[in-house]
Amino acid sequence: VVDRGDSVRAEAKAWIEENWDPQISVREWLERLADSGWASPTWPTEWYGKGLSNAELAGAYEEFRTLGAPGPPAGLSRMLAAPTIIAHGTDEQKRRYVRSILVGEESWCQLFSEPGAGSDLASLQTKAIRDGDEWVITGQKVWTSGAHTADLGMLIARTNPDAPKHKGISYFAFEMDQPGRVEIRPLKQITGAAHFAEVFFDEARVPHEAIIGGENEGWGVALTTLANERVGLGGGAVSGFLFTAPGGTRAKEQLEQSVGEMVERYRKSPSTFIAANAGAARATLSPKRLIEFAKENGRNTDPHIRQRLVGLYTLSELSRMNALRAKAAVAAGQRPGPEVSIGKLMISRITRATRDTATAIAGAASMLDGPESPLDGAVTQQFLGSPAPSIYGGSDEIQKNIVGERVLGLPKEPDVSRDVPFRDLKVGTQR
Numbered sequence: 293v294v295d296r297g298d299s300v301r302a303e304a305k306a307w308i309e310e311n312w313d314p315q316i317s318v319r320e321w322l323e324r325l326a327d328s329g330w331a332s333p334t335w336p337t338e339w340y341g342k343g344l345s346n347a348e349l350a351g352a353y354e355e356f357r358t359l360g361a362p363g364p365p366a367g368l369s370r371m372l373a374a375p376t377i378i379a380h381g382t383d384e385q386k387r388r389y390v391r392s393i394l395v396g397e398e399s400w401c402q403l404f405s406e407p408g409a410g411s412d413l414a415s416l417q418t419k420a421i422r423d424g425d426e427w428v429i430t431g432q433k434v435w436t437s438g439a440h441t442a443d444l445g446m447l448i449a450r451t452n453p454d455a456p457k458h459k460g461i462s463y464f465a466f467e468m469d470q471p472g473r474v475e476i477r478p479l480k481q482i483t484g485a486a487h488f489a490e491v492f493f494d495e496a497r498v499p500h501e502a503i504i505g506g507e508n509e510g511w512g513v514a515l516t517t518l519a520n521e522r523v524g525l526g527g528g529a530v531s532g533f534l535f536t537a538p539g540g541t542r543a544k545e546q547l548e549q550s551v552g553e554m555v556e557r558y559r560k561s562p563s564t565f566i567a568a569n570a571g572a573a574r575a576t577l578s579p580k581r582l583i584e585f586a587k588e589n590g591r592n593t594d595p596h597i598r599q600r601l602v603g604l605y606t607l608s609e610l611s612r613m614n615a616l617r618a619k620a621a622v623a624a625g626q627r628p629g630p631e632v633s634i635g636k637l638m639i640s641r642i643t644r645a646t647r648d649t650a651t652a653i654a655g656a657a658s659m660l661d662g663p664e665s666p667l668d669g670a671v672t673q674q675f676l677g678s679p680a681p682s683i684y685g686g687s688d689e690i691q692k693n694i695v696g697e698r699v700l701g702l703p704k705e706p707d708v709s710r711d712v713p714f715r716d717l718k719v720g721t722q723r
């Protein structure tokens with residue numbers, strides 16, 4: 293892998309020399325990345341990737357980070373929608389949806405959770421009724437991250453209420469722009485941002501051909517999305533780029549500016565850039581950055597801070613090694629198993645430990661936000677946003693259930709509703 297890594301790195305370097313031009317538009321830069329396979333090099337070669345492993349790519353990623361140029365839009369489009377469509381979509385669907393994600397043309401949100409269906413997702417009540425070549429959607433989703441900026445949604449809805457709850461669900465590529473039929477109400481969070489929303493469907497429409505993976509087969513497709521979510525959130529997702537470009541119709545103007553200009557804007561104030569760009573993302577504070585932060589503030593000699601830093605560093609290293617195990621399993625042709633649930637649980641712990649360490653170093657200044665606050669606002673944002681990872685993508689308790697059942701072999705949680713027709717269940721608002 294190391295030898296191969298060296299040649300992959302050399303390939304990346306040569307490609308950058310030939311293709312990096314700060315004068316071209318962000319759109320053109322993203323197109324060059326997508327069409328060369330460098331946008332998402334772990335994907336299959338026939339679908340915009342290079343079929344390489346993250347281990348082989350480590351050096352190449354360093355080249356891209358040093359370059360400081362933006363990568364393809366991050367977030368749910370690339371982490372969830374694209375790999376799900378690559379796994380279950382028809383070739384036509386792959387051509388229609390996957391490249392547009394990488395070049396920033398369209399962004400996606402995940403229309404899964406409902407007020408009565410989160411951990412028990414298969415109890416969802418949003419219904420889809422066939423009407424000729426279309427399906428008519430009525431119901432409500434909640435917690436939908438990025439709904440207000442998304443062009444499309446990964447929608448799971450009930451297409452057969454007579455079947456047991458896991459068997460009557462279909463997975464749709466759903467167009468969000470349906471005035472009067474789709475209402476999006478943003479929910480404001482403690483961080484001050486409104487990253488997620490409630491979404492109401494009132495006889496919204498979706499063509500039959502937009503079903504991914506077959507009618508009533510949506511649960512299996514959703515499991516692929518959820519598995520990618522666990523891998524992504526559990527430390528398996530690696531972006532080779534320092535930051536990512538915004539994506540989707542609403543970022544259209546920004547994609548037309550020169551890529552050099554975007555790099556300058558990001559460099560000037562990463563937090564302002566991230567706050568202004570839906571769909572753009574930056575890694576959370578790393579232990580390495582916090583060690584530097586402690587030095588900059590003269591706190592690196594405080595034994596309590598040192599203890600916290602060592603603890604955080606150790607946890608992060610364990611998490612990194614755990615993620616390598618998950619990737620090795622994939623490379624060996626197996627499905628990643630318990631590693632991803634353990635990885636996701638570790639991210640919850642690391643997030644809390646990062647919060648506690650960063651605020652211990654910054655002291656009272658942790659309460660400040662904005663460009664002149666500690667680490668450009670990142671300490672405060674880390675602090676306020678820290679509860680999220682233990683809820684999204686399956687709560688800590690659910691991950692522990694998975695570890696209990698699949699790793700420790702404990703008895704499965706009883707579910708008497710498994711074989712009962714959905715319409716006879718007392719779930720959500722069904723009474």
Ligand SMILES: Cc1cc2nc3c(=O)[nH]c(=O)nc-3n(C[C@H](O)[C@H](O)[C@H](O)COP(=O)(O)OP(=O)(O)OC[C@H]3O[C@@H](n4cnc5c(N)ncnc54)[C@H](O)[C@@H]3O)c2cc1C
Nearest residue numbers: 402403404405410411435436437680683684685686687689
């Ligand atoms: C920041 C953020 C972003 C999100 N983004 C999205 C998104 O884009 N799209 C989307 O569809 N959803 C999204 N979610 C929703 C998320 O997936 C759900 O919140 C999560 O699955 C939990 O579901 P719930 O909120 O309904 O809680 P519930 O399922 O009602 O759980 C409540 C509590 O009970 C516990 N619990 C439930 N069942 C069990 C059990 N069987 N055993 C032990 N404990 C149990 C849970 O751990 C939790 O503590 C997001 C959530 C957050 C916080």
